[in-house]
Amino acid sequence: MSDSLNVIDVLLVEDDPGDALMTQEAFEHHKIRNQLHVVRDGVEAMEFLRREGEYASAPRPGLILLDLNLPKRDGREVLADIKADESLRTIPVVVLTTSEAEEDILRSYDLHANAYVTKPVDFDRFIEVVRQIDDFFVTVVKLPR
Numbered sequence: 354m355s356d357s358l359n360v361i362d363v364l365l366v367e368d369d370p371g372d373a374l375m376t377q378e379a380f381e382h383h384k385i386r387n388q389l390h391v392v393r394d395g396v397e398a399m400e401f402l403r404r405e406g407e408y409a410s411a412p413r414p415g416l417i418l419l420d421l422n423l424p425k426r427d428g429r430e431v432l433a434d435i436k437a438d439e440s441l442r443t444i445p446v447v448v449l450t451t452s453e454a455e456e457d458i459l460r461s462y463d464l465h466a467n468a469y470v471t472k473p474v475d476f477d478r479f480i481e482v483v484r485q486i487d488d489f490f491v492t493v494v495k496l497p498r
Contacts, residue, residue, distance in 0.1 A: 361415030361491060365391045366398040366431065367449075368423050375476065376418070379483035387491060390414065395426025399434055402441055414444060416490050419466075421450040421457060429460060436465040447486055 367373045373391050380389050390411070392398050398419070401408040417435070421428035428448065435441045445467040450457070453471050461469050470486065473479045 360386050360388070362388045362390060362412040363416045363418060363487070364398070364401060364414035365389055365418045366393075366395070366423065366428065367391060367418070367420045368393050369420070372420070372472065375479050376483055379480040380487070382480055383484045383487070387416075387487060388412070394424045395428065395431040397425075398423075398431050399426070402435065402438075402444075416487075417444055417446045418449045418486070419446055421448060421452055421461070429464060432461065432464045432466055445490055447490070449486070 365373060365376055377389060392401050400406050401411045404411050419428050419432060432446055435446060447468045447470060448461045448466045449470050449472055451472050458469050470482060473482055
């Protein structure tokens with residue numbers, strides 16, 4: 354099977370420019386061929402996913418990396434919107450956040466997050482976590498088309 358079949362679009366919903374940059378660097382460092390798209394808040398995330406406004410020609414992501422603490426609409430609201438939308442609910446959502454609060458973990462899974470990952474503070478560990486997420490969801494897991 355050709356590797357090109359496993360290339361997907363990944364939507365990163367992250368308001369922290371440093372974390373967005375580290376995620377981009379992780380993709381580059383590990384030569385991850387997936388296309389990373391970054392939006393900065395929950396409103397932009399839903400516009401991207403619904404292909405509205407400036408995102409009218411946005412691709413449908415095969416994976417969403419979602420921070421919880423976002424401006425305008427927080428990640429919990431975005432996650433609820435995604436999983437309530439029949440056309441979006443099959444897209445896997447990995448919550449990638451700094452929160453280790455049990456209530457955030459439980460709430461995310463209640464809202465049907467596919468995984469909950471706490472962002473490591475250490476740069477090398479962060480890069481490794483992003484690589485593992487990518488590897489798992491692109492190489493191991495069978496995603497819907």
